[in-house]
Amino acid sequence: MFIKKIAILFSGNGSNLENILQKVHNRVFNGIKIECALLICNKKDAFGIERAKKFGLETMIIENNKFQNREEFDKKLVEVIKKANVDLVILAGFMRILTPIFTNRIKAINLHPSILPLFKGANAIKESFESGMMLGGVSVHYVSEELDGGKLIKQRAFERTRDMSLDEWEEQIHKIEHELLSEAIIEILCG
Numbered sequence: 001m002f003i004k005k006i007a008i009l010f011s012g013n014g015s016n017l018e019n020i021l022q023k024v025h026n027r028v029f030n031g032i033k034i035e036c037a038l039l040i041c042n043k044k045d046a047f048g049i050e051r052a053k054k055f056g057l058e059t060m061i062i063e064n065n066k067f068q069n070r071e072e073f074d075k076k077l078v079e080v081i082k083k084a085n086v087d088l089v090i091l092a093g094f095m096r097i098l099t100p101i102f103t104n105r106i107k108a109i110n111l112h113p114s115i116l117p118l119f120k121g122a123n124a125i126k127e128s129f130e131s132g133m134m135l136g137g138v139s140v141h142y143v144s145e146e147l148d149g150g151k152l153i154k155q156r157a158f159e160r161t162r163d164m165s166l167d168e169w170e171e172q173i174h175k176i177e178h179e180l181l182s183e184a185i186i187e188i189l190c191g
């Protein structure tokens, strides 16, 4: 059977990581099996590390604060990822800005909790909620040198309901994230 390998990078809670492991890892689509060959986390206490263990997967911890600068950290990421020989890298809640050292060498996709190009950056959920827009949403895009700025792959929106709270807004976003990211992975790798 034809196998395509992925690496997943995450930083914290790992709900998107778990979702991918549930829906995609070791599953076959169009005769192609997707295998998660590498997990990397930059925070040693991230809950996602425990989630991965449920699937029998160990996470490699590479702490960014042990490196002198972003470039040195990115060099290490590239070295480890290249060794694993994966077809696609998934940033699933990986809260690091990546330099061209990474973005020029690695084919990666990122999940972002807004309708890009609106609300780039780390506070997209709160900022999109507070904007008063009647639509919120989620984007999956290729990773480029520009933060949250690479070519879009998939987007899905939802409508604000009357008196929607920030918690409800966030809940909708996570629900859509859990559909959209695995769909994008399957489309890219198994078309």
Ligand code: GRF
Pocket (backbone or CB within 6 Å): 010, 011, 012, 013, 014, 015, 016, 017, 092, 093, 094, 111, 112, 113, 177
């Ligand atoms: C998600 O909202 C993702 O869009 C953002 O970080 C969050 C990660 O959540 N980049 P989790 O760690 O996957 O639960």
